[in-house]
Amino acid sequence: MQYSSDSVSTNLPDNSVVCLMAPTASGKTALAYELYDTGRFELISVDSALIYRDMNIGTAKPIADELTRYPHHLVDIIDPMQSYSVAEFIDDVARLIDECHERKKIPLLVGGTMMYYMALLDGLSPVPDSDDSVRARVEQWRQEEGISALYDYLGHVDSVSHQRLNATDTQRITRAIEVYLQTDRPISDWQREPKQALAHHPEQQWHALSVIPDRPWLHARIEQRLDIMWQEGLVAEVVGLLEKYPLTPNMPSMRCVGYRQVLEYLVRTQHPVLDKTHLDKAQFYEAFADSKSLMAINKMQGEGVYTNAQPDVSYAETEALACQEMQNKALYATRQLAKRQYTWLRKVAQLPDAASEFDDAVTKGMVLKNFTTMAQARDYLF
Secondary structure (H helix, E strand, C coil), rough: CCCCCCCCCCCCCCCEEEECCCCCCCCCCHHHHHHCCCCEEEECCCCCCCEECCCCCCCCCCHHHHHHHHHCCCCCCCCCCCCCCHHHHHHHHHHHHHHHHHCCCEEEECCCCCCCCCHHHHHCCCCCCHHHHHHHHHHHHHHHCCCHHHHHHHHHHHHHHHHHHCCHHHHHHHHHHHHHHHCCHHHHHHHHCCCCCCHHCCCCEEEEEEECCCCCHHHHHHHHHHHHHHEEECCHHHHHHHHHCCCCCCCCCHHHCCHHHHHHHHHCCHHHHHHHCCHHHHHHHHHCCCCCHHHHHHHHHHHCCCCCCCCCCCCCHHHHHHHHHHHHHHHHCCCCHHHHHHHHHHHHHCCCCCCCCCCCEECCCEEEEECHHHHHHHHCCC
């Protein structure tokens, strides 16, 4: 959606910090660009996928010309095999806010990673970052004995986290064990420590703007966006990433919606890129152990075992079905992401001292506003 206006300024004070929070595909970028064009704002990305270099199509990253015209902080800052913690994000944003204000600009934080926003607005527990040697030790343990062994160990050292986490939540289970091995203290204890939020800065005026659009409208936008991604070559992009980087399926970058579904498709079709010497092929097949390869499916069809398909379906036709299944799974995963984003946005509205869900509130010097359209958010800012 495009917004037209003759306005060249906004009514916000110079010490403002604006958070434009909304689900994926809801039109945040168009409004962010219009605000940048007023000359008062700098853009700070709040997106845990846009941080990765070479991941462009599946993240809906602005094209190079757009990034030149509308520079974004915290875009293309690490390679896909690297990690970037919430604590690192908070440190970077704190620095960038100060730098923006020094340049007499208003920081506009825009993106859809709600966990980042909650850390900014509600605070972050003082859990220490994992040491590289400890992370490597835990990862080797996981590869040798499986995530179930780590989950069982977590039950002995941190019963609270063990009960809270799903037994297949590799990322959070390994993180909890890393913290325990490094500090001899459960991560659940660390998480009970008092939190300090950047949004409580006494010399800054934070404006947290939540846009919660109509779900059917958003679902249509999501489907349209995914169609564009497939047309632009998301599968080829993932193949290119695997050719360039020593990736594993458990890396945060490869857990991004869209990329995860393409990886599964490549495993099912036994794509030759997985034979690259810098890749651990076994890890990919282990990650998608429940997905039968097309060769196995065809073999079962020939033996009359695979009853969900006709025995005379060709390999090419079966591959096309796998491609369609990949696209359907990506659409479902993106809708689920949007659903989680709705939940996070409602959590923002329920921060301490805030008003009821769709009322406005001021809490600890932070203005909370809730809208149903991006146009309403625009009216507030201009």
